[in-house]
Amino acid sequence: MNAIKEQSAENWNVLRQILSNVRQAWSDETYRYFEARLLSELEKEHNMQQRAYAELEEAIRIAKSALTESR
Amino acid sequence: MSTNQIRAKIDAIKSFRAALVNYSNKQRKPLEDANQQITAMKAALDEAQSRARRDVNVCMRALNFCRAEAARAAWHGFFWDCSSEAWALQKAQAELRRISQVKASFDQSVGKFRATTQRYKQGMQTTLPKATRFLDGNITRLDAYLNVQLTGTALVAVPLFGMASWVANTIQKSVGDINRVKGGLGEEISAQILTKEFDLQELPFDQAHHGFDRVFRAPGISLIVVESKINRDGRLKLGQTNSGEQGSPEWIAAKGMEMSKTGSAQWTFANEEIARLVKEMGPSNIPALTLVLNPETGLGDVYFRQGDSNWKVLKSGINLEDY
Numbered sequence: 001m002n003a004i005k006e007q008s009a010e011n012w013n014v015l016r017q018i019l020s021n022v023r024q025a026w027s028d029e030t031y032r033y034f035e036a037r038l039l040s041e042l043e044k045e046h047n048m049q050q051r052a053y054a055e056l057e058e059a060i061r062i063a064k065s066a067l068t069e070s071r
Numbered sequence: 072m073s074t075n076q077i078r079a080k081i082d083a084i085k086s087f088r089a090a091l092v093n094y095s096n097k098q099r100k101p102l103e104d105a106n107q108q109i110t111a112m113k114a115a116l117d118e119a120q121s122r123a124r125r126d127v128n129v130c131m132r133a134l135n136f137c138r139a140e141a142a143r144a145a146w147h148g149f150f151w152d153c154s155s156e157a158w159a160l161q162k163a164q165a166e167l168r169r170i171s172q173v174k175a176s177f178d179q180s181v182g183k184f185r186a187t188t189q190r191y192k193q194g195m196q197t198t199l200p201k202a203t204r205f206l207d208g209n210i211t212r213l214d215a216y217l218n219v220q221l222t223g224t225a226l227v228a229v230p231l232f233g234m235a236s237w238v239a240n241t242i243q244k245s246v247g248d249i250n251r252v253k254g255g256l257g258e259e260i261s262a263q264i265l266t267k268e269f270d271l272q273e274l275p276f277d278q279a280h281h282g283f284d285r286v287f288r289a290p291g292i293s294l295i296v297v298e299s300k301i302n303r304d305g306r307l308k309l310g311q312t313n314s315g316e317q318g319s320p321e322w323i324a325a326k327g328m329e330m331s332k333t334g335s336a337q338w339t340f341a342n343e344e345i346a347r348l349v350k351e352m353g354p355s356n357i358p359a360l361t362l363v364l365n366p367e368t369g370l371g372d373v374y375f376r377q378g379d380s381n382w383k384v385l386k387s388g389i390n391l392e393d394y
Contacts, residue, residue: 004108008101011094018090025083030209038202045194049098052187056105059180063112066173067119 005053012046074217081213088206092277095199095339102188103333109181116174123167130160195340200275207278211255258284261299261362263394264371268386271295277339281312282326286345294348296323298361305365307374307382318361318376324354355379364391 019039023031134156141151262285265271271287274294278284285297298318302308309317314325327349329335330342349357359376371389374382 004101004104007104008098011097011101015090015094018087022083022087025080025087026209034202034205038198038205041194041198042202045191045198048187048194049191052184052191053101053105056109056180056184059177059184060108060112063116063173063177066169067115 005050005057008046008050008053012043077213077217081210081217084206084209084213088203088210091199091202091206092279092339095195095277096334098195099333099338099340105184105188109184112177113181116170116177120167120170120174123163123170126163127160127167130156130163134160192340196344197275197341199339200277200341203277207255208259211259215256257301257362257364258299260364260371260391260394261285261297264362264373264389265297265360267394268373268389274345275341276345277341279337279342282330282337282342283323283345292358294345294352294357296357296359298359300361300363301366302363303365303367305363305368305370305372307361307363307372309361309382316380318359318382319380320354320357323349323357323359327354360385 026034134153137151137153137156141153144151262273265285265287266273269289271289274286274288276283276286283296284299287295287297289295296318298309300308311317312322312325315321326337327346329337330339331346331350332338361374361376361382362371363374364371369391370387371391372387373385373389375385377383
């Protein structure tokens with residue numbers, strides 16, 4: 001599960017990297033608008049999902065441990 | 072600003088747009104992997120619960136048998152000890168309770184995860200198209216400048232948000248060059264016309280090459296497919312593709328199919344929802360509109376498809392200067 005969270009984080013990091021590479025293509029005003037209105041929204045959604053992966057990871061760890069105990 | 076600089080900007084924004092769509096596509100994989108792990112864990116817990124339940128039944132039968140024997144023994148004045156069977160049953164029942172609690176707790180966590188994932192998907196369905204639309208607007212403006220070869224001074228004057236009036240001015244100023252201006256301009260004007268004239272509401276959608284231009288909805292109609300054409304003679308000319316004529320039910324069905332396929336260039340969280348609507352409504356029942364914008368006359372016509380390929384004028388002579 002940790003690999004899944006990392007995979008998702010890696011996808012986001014790649015996107016941020018590409019954005020920083022093309023940053024100069026926009027005027028400051030345009031970039032600020034994009035960052036404030038759209039990128040921040042995407043980041044919020046991404047972070048929310050990352051937390052969900054972490055919680056699921058913990059639930060799977062507990063369940064696996066309980067199954068090991070029962071055997 | 073030189074044309075090479077403008078081209079470099081366009082390429083940079085296009086590359087980021089592609090990265091954004093790619094990000095959306097790649098985020099599906101972790102979700103699928105998480106679901107696979109959930110399925111595997113649920114199956115393991117189900118199996119453990121079934122095993123614990125079987126153990127309880129076996130212990131129960133053993134205790135019942137022992138008690139029957141004990142009753143017979145008591146009849147003959149003997150004592151028959153069933154304490155080990157009773158203890159085994161208690162142990163098996165405790166294990167079943169424990170596994171059931173673990174399972175319930177896991178199910179609760181999965182429910183929470185799925186609710187968050189649903190919110191995430193809905194967020195991606197709306198935010199991503201907004202972002203790609205914003206980038207498309209940037210690309211369209213720069214493309215337009217490049218094609219009409221406006222000066223660097225005029226470039227600074229471009230409105231950042233909402234460009235319908237600017238587009239109209241561009242058309243007025245550059246009628247001779249408009250056929251070189253990319254389709255994005257026409258689509259933007261078409262979207263404005265449909266919103267203002269017909270009160271249609273644009274749906275979140277990540278436009279891909281060779282797909283729908285725009286998608287809308289209206290009260291009681293979940294999906295309306297829109298094509299936009301800029302044509303100097305003002306005639307309706309739809310492209311013929313391998314999947315049939317643009318706007319035809321076959322074409323809509325094919326595009327819907329492509330958008331539903333994970334891993335295809337057309338798939339995004341938002342487009343998957345559009346594909347679902349195509350399937351739900353049935354391609355033949357989905358209204359298709361085509362707007363033909365004539366840069367020579369500055370007028371636009373709106374056509375709608377009747378039946379499979381019969382296009383009728385819905386409204387003609389729309390003044391593009393109003394947009």
